Amino acid sequence: MKKTSIICLSLLILTLGCSKSGDIPDTNIEQPKDEEVEIIAEPIIATYLTIKTGCLLNYGNQGNWIIVYDESGNLIDYKAFQENEIITFESDETETHEKYSVTFLTINEFLGSVWNRLNTSTEVLMGSTLDYSCIEENNASIPIIGNFNVTIKNVPDDLTVTSINASNGENVGFSFSESSSNGLMTYEADLNILEAKTDYVITIQDGNENAKYYELENYEIGEKISINYEDFNSYTDYIDINYPEHTSLRLLLHGINTNEAYSLSQAFSNGNSQGSLRLGNLNRFDTYKVLYEIQPNSKYAYRFKSTGEFPTEIITPIQPSITIADPSIQEFKFETSLSDFQSKTTLWKSNPNSDHTTTWNIDSSANYNPTISELPEEIIKKNPQLSLNNLEYSQTMFQLNFNEMITIFHN
16 A cells, blocks of 8 residues: 555656646747748839821831930830831830930832931930821812913013912912013913802012902803903002022912912012012911022021911021031031020931932930930941941021021031
């Protein structure tokens, strides 16, 4: 009995010992820790340029390319394009730039000769869309239901007649018919009768402030109408354009109402002394389109072009001076006496005697001188004539304002 009690006591002590040791944590055993997982952010792709090629661009039969550079002239990307495409340029948002230069290249081949045309737009803002989409126009012709003949008689031959024009949507020029012994001229033309038109505006632009007009409303198919110059009207509302000596001159005036347009004045000259052209306002049109171009000499040209209200004046500016410090396309630099202009377009050309003709226009704002770099190697390998080393400076066009442009020719 004593032996049994000793065994039971031993088992009890052993059991209590094991129970106490299990209640004490083992501080030497490392506890598992939560692992930190590194999260890698997905790159944000940004569209930095969208181009709608439409149908307003010039297209080449041997290739069309859009090449994008940053402002320092570093190549960013380039893509081929076709008509009526929407092309996007994308990159990681962290790699975009504030502004870009965009070059359009078209390559045409005809009868063994290649013409490469390049046009560069600079300072294109990040996220811009360049839209060259087509503008739908109503070009439906008005049916012709017959014609009639008009003769204008007794036009003094001391008038420097530059044009006699009739317009009712169609434009018809009068031809010299005969000259009489008393110094009077006769002009004649066959005019169409249009289904939806009932009048003609006939204008005489003589180059000596004697511009006149005649509104013809009553005529029949096959009729022969004779109009005396003395029956033409002088304008009561007009401007006079004083022009200098020149090698070429062109003046066009159109009056426009809803769904109709009339040619009101035309003047052309290839070499003449100074003079004055009268531009008359009939006060019957909502909108006027005016184009006046003159080249006083081989180094200088001026253009006035407007659509809207009848102009209050057109003045040919005095030829400005320009000094070319660096004629290269890469580092073009110049000085000019022009103190106020909005933008400029500079043109470089290849040697005109080559079978491969290249022209490169670069548009930029007044005070910005872009950095131009070589084209992508892939394009140069296929078209080695496109190297910048083959280009020579030709001219710079200065946009004075929305309506006026001056061109200074280098050669």
